Amino acid sequence: MSPPCRSVPLWTPCLLGLLLTLAGCDSLPPPPAGTPVTEPPPATTAAPACEPPATAPTHSDRDLAGRRLLQWQDELRNASGEPLPARIARLSADTPTPAHLVELGLALLHTRNPGDAARAQGLLEAVGKASGDEAAAWAPWARLLAGRAAEQRRLEEQSDRLAQQLRDSQRRIDQLSEKLEALKAIERSLGPKRP
Numbered sequence: 665m666s667p668p669c670r671s672v673p674l675w676t677p678c679l680l681g682l683l684l685t686l687a688g689c690d691s692l693p694p695p696p697a698g699t700p701v702t703e704p705p706p707a708t709t710a711a712p713a714c715e716p717p718a719t720a721p722t723h724s725d726r727d728l729a730g731r732r733l734l735q736w737q738d739e740l741r742n743a744s745g746e747p748l749p750a751r752i753a754r755l756s757a758d759t760p761t762p763a764h765l766v767e768l769g770l771a772l773l774h775t776r777n778p779g780d781a782a783r784a785q786g787l788l789e790a791v792g793k794a795s796g797d798e799a800a801a802w803a804p805w806a807r808l809l810a811g812r813a814a815e816q817r818r819l820e821e822q823s824d825r826l827a828q829q830l831r832d833s834q835r836r837i838d839q840l841s842e843k844l845e846a847l848k849a850i851e852r853s854l855g856p857k858r859p
Contacts, residue, residue: 725801762802785813
């Protein structure tokens with residue numbers, strides 16, 4: 665004889681769904697097949713809140729930071745507004761907020777002067793590792809630009825090495841040309857051979 669079926673009221677699944685929704689971020693695994701559904705024991709403590717920590721930026725903060733970064737990039741690329749050296753001087757003199765440091769790092773990446781990419785990378789890495797509400801909104805953008813600065817430094821160093829190799833090769837070519845001309849002069853000084 666089979667065991668009697670237990671009747672489950674229709675509102676019980678709705679109640680379970682509501683309880684799971686109110687429980688916060690924690691989810692319960694589904695019950696194994698064939699086991700009766702039981703109600704959870706009453707909660708003695710409040711469920712943990714799923715709110716982000718106080719220092720986590722909101723999407724709107726990151727979005728605003730990204731929009732400002734794109735605006736600065738357009739200004740620097742199109743050379744509109746303030747000249748680049750004046751902009752770097754102004755940003756260097758300003759209070760070092762994460763936004764100013766990112767803008768300064770971006771401006772330094774556009775100068776193509778030796779050492780500016782290294783300086784930009786240092787500033788951007790500092791913002792990427794900083795803590796605080798404003799720094800948290802700028803940190804992903806700073807890390808992105810720091811990677812670009814590292815790549816630019818690598819390319820500049822490679823370009824410097826290639827330029828040095830080219831100078832060395834040119835110097836060797838000039839030395840060999842001088843020796844060849846000296847040998848030709850010696851040959852001409854000996855005069856034609858008589859039979």
